[in-house]
Each structure stands twice: as structure tokens, then as C-alpha cells.
Amino acid sequence: MDKPMQQESVMPPPEVNGWKAAPGDHLYQGRQLFDYIDGGGELYISYGFRSLVSRKYARSGRPDITLDLFDMGSSRNAFGVFSHTREKIEKDAGQGSEYSDGLMIFWKDRYYVSIMSQKETPEVKKSIFELAGKIARSIPNEGPLPPILDLLPRKGLVPESIRYFRHHVWLNSHYYIADRNILHIDDTTEAVLAKYGAGPKRTVLLLVEYPDEKAARLAHDDFTKTYLPELAGVGAVRIEDGTFTACRRRGRLVSAVFNAPSDASALQLIDEAEKAAEKLLGGNKSNER
């Protein structure tokens, strides 16, 4: 379990501003992750977790700083975990970061990195930022974002609301739809959810890309039968809370809009996503409402 920190390409410094790496980095692989963060491990495993190296930095009389360096196997997984709780857009380290009250998280290439101190002081904060910067620079390359993000219409998009996932539990985490997986989201699909507009009830766009048209059709049918049976022959449905919900399949892509203020605004988002999909994913496919 204990061995010096060594993940390909990544070289965290032995010391930062007087905080020195405590001897014995901890390496966790696969389900060993539960030994470290218990139920918290499920999130990372659902995003293809490979390994974690954890290191403590200590300085006499100062709060410890804990570094957790996750190898998520791919940049889309690293971004996915990062996006899971993103609240603001910052880029102080890597390809995207977020800092709050003694916790810095960032992602770069296939790595997701957390640097945390239980107590924030100006000194601790400065050291966390320096450590993050050094680690980010030791990761030589940037990794691509999941291509499905390019399908999101830009107008009105709240960038920090983007959530990328391949496990249905995370859909319900971000927007509860049903207790069963009626959109058939799993590790063969690519899903992105984002919010549009402002206020307490923002419009939600969900895009799911399936491995083939048949899988997309089955998911679309299950969703509409279970959730939106009135959809046949109409573009969008006004549901019980007065908002509009729409769902449409085009080829391998299923688009769904929730909380829209009008049917037109719901359909506009889907139209734009489908147009982008046609360009990026290619091939005009049959439309199904």
C-alpha cells in the first residue's frame, strides 16, 4: 500500500512553503479506494477510477495539507468527476479548477486532483495554490473534453452547471426524473446535463448519446412511455408544475428538456443540439418524437 508517489508524468514536489511531504505515500487501486474514502469511492469508480495516490504535507504548528491525485484513466472521466460538483468557473490550475475554504480541486488530462486543508489560513491558501500549480505543470499534456459537450447550445448556457456522466444515479443527483433508469444511461452512453437561463427554476437540457440507433430508440420509447406519454404528435408537453418538457430522438442522440417556460424554448434547445450533432456526429437520421 505504501510507496513513494509515482504516477506516470506526475511529480508532486517534496515540499512547498515549508510544508514537507510526510513519508509514505498511499496508493489505492480499484476497490481499495473504499479503504480510504468509504462510500465516497463509488463516485470515482463510476467514472472509471484507476488509482489514487494520497500524500500528506505537514509543517510544525500549521494545519496539514492533504493531496489526493486520482488517475481516472481518461480526460473525459477526470472532467466528469470534476464537473460533478462544480459551482463556479475558475482556472487557477490545470484545465479547470475550483477553490473554496481550504479546498482546491482541479483536473488536467486524465488526472483529478484535490488539495485540502481542514483549516484555511492565508499561508495555507497560498501553499495550496502553489502546490496545485506545480502539480498541474508536471502533467505535460491537456486532455480533450467529452465531445458531447460541443452539442450544448451556447446561448443562455450556465457553464458551471454542465454535468457529464455515464451512470444513471448521477442524473437523479442533478435533476431527479425517476427512480428507475428510464433513459438507459450506463457506461456505454455519454450524457451531459446543463442549465439555461437564470432564477430558481432554470431550464434543464439533457443530451444522451447511445452506442447505436436501436439503443437510442429503446431508451426514447421507455422514457416517453413512462414519463411523457402525452408526447405523441406534439412537440412539448406542459406538465403538472406548469413548465414544458420535451424529448426527441435523432439518430443515436436523445435530447430532453425540462423546466422550460414555453414549448418553443424547449424545442429550440433541442433543435440547436441536433444541428450541432449533425455536424459533429454526422449522418442525418430519422426524427422521432
Place this chain on the structure above:
Amino acid sequence: MSDKRQTRRDFLKNTAASAAAGALFLNTPGGLGAKADAKTRVVLIRNKALLDDAGAPRKEVMRQMLDEAVAALLDEKEPAKAWKRLIRPADVVGIKTNEWNYLPTPPELEAAIKKRVMDAGVSAKNISITDRGVRSDDVFERSTALINVRPMRTHHWAGVGSLLKNYIVFSRLPFTYHGDSCADLAAIWEFPEVKGKTRLNVLVMFTPLFHGVGPHHFNRRYVWAYRGLLVGTDPVAVDSTGVRILLKKRREFFREERPLSPPPKHVFLADTRHHLGTADPGKIELVKLGWKDGTLI
């Protein structure tokens, strides 16, 4: 929620029949539950003076809150009488605590509970306080009574870490209860070493965690000084009340509907699938004592 599929629209269509689900998932107002003759009582007690400048609980204030809450729970004027109704001198008492590094059960509260159990006539050798040691602890093995006490927090995979989840370590293989985001945690309460033994549930709401980020699911930004205790004999009722408070806080903080991530379905399923207690606010008598500002429920 039964085992058949349920959707957001079902909850919106039929709020009366699914108020608990609404509270858990959709933030709909509570109090719309089905009429019931018998309600389970949950006591919420808060005190503005609970925490000192460093955020630590003041022992005397905390002890008083605990006593008042237990007395109110059992309709007794004297806390000592209430405790004696909960615990008998011949009982062997396991106090199931929680040692999560970032938000553990306050040791002062553990000590206050132990003191009251001793006041009820139980000898010190027949009382044990532990978290992960429950399966190897002599007192827990012999226990005739359990007291379940832990802080309320959001949780990576179960939605919330609260009273129901606190018993997961009674399982030899806790991870086997992680399936479907810990949906069936209530099944653990059927274990012989647990079933029917829990006399009191204390959900610590001193400084709850209402949102989690990062691998340790902890950031001080998402902790707030609620300065409360939720106390009851029905863990499902206490947990569901705590969940409603967290949801209100999330809505207030994020200024939009923010379901817990993932939804804490185990709380609701403890009612509808496992029949351990009630999650329906319409069947819960919530007694509110003490400081009223920012109660959120």
C-alpha cells in the same frame, strides 16, 4: 415509493400521497401527507448559545438541550424520569456514535448521554461508546439497548449520512449495502444484534453539512451553525425530518431547487419497503423547542 417505477411527475400529480417523496426529492412543502391517527413524535430543539466562539458546543447548554428534548419526546416534565423510561438498570447499552473525521459525534454529547444512562441505573461496565468497533465490542455483543447518535451530513453515495446509515458497520461487509445508492440500508436494522434494541435516536444538527465536494466530501463553506438536535424513537421519522431541513438549506443557499446528490432514497424506502418507521411528514408530530430563527421547517 414502492418497487414499481416512480417519476417526478408522479410526485407532482399526487402530492398528498407522496409528500415524503416530495420532501426528499422535490422540495415540495411538507404537511401534505396522508391523514393518520397515530403520529410518531420527533423533537427539534435549538439553542442560539450552543456554540462558543471557536464553534465548539458548550457542555451545559448541550446537556440541557438533550434533557429537554428527551423529556418532551416522552411527555415527561422531569428528564430523569424520561431517561428511566428509556433505559432500565439491567440494560446493557451500546451507544453507537460516528467518528467521521470531519464531523464526528461531539465527544461531549457522547459523555452526556453516557451520564444519563448511568443516572438511569446502568453500571459503567455495561455501557460502551463506539463506531466501527460494534462487531467486536463485548458490550455491543451483549447489548439489550442501543442509543444511536450521529451528526447529519450529506453523503457521496447515500445522499445523506444520518441515523439509518449509522448502523451500516453492523454489517460484516458494509459495501454490500452500497447498491442502488444504499437503497436498502434499513435492512440492517433487521439484524438480530440490532432489531428492536434502539431506544433513542439523536441526530446531531449542531453544524450539519449540507453539500459535499471533493474526495472527502467536506468543505467548511457547506457547514452551517444550525445549533440543533433532532430526537426521536423512530429513526426514519428523525432522518426524514433532517433531510427536509437540509433540502431547505440547500434551496436557500443555492437559490434554486437542488436535490440531494444522490437522492437519499434509503430514508424513504425504510418506510415504504422496509416498514421500519415513517418518512411521511403528515405522520410525524414535530415538536419544536427553543431558538426559532432559521429553523427551516
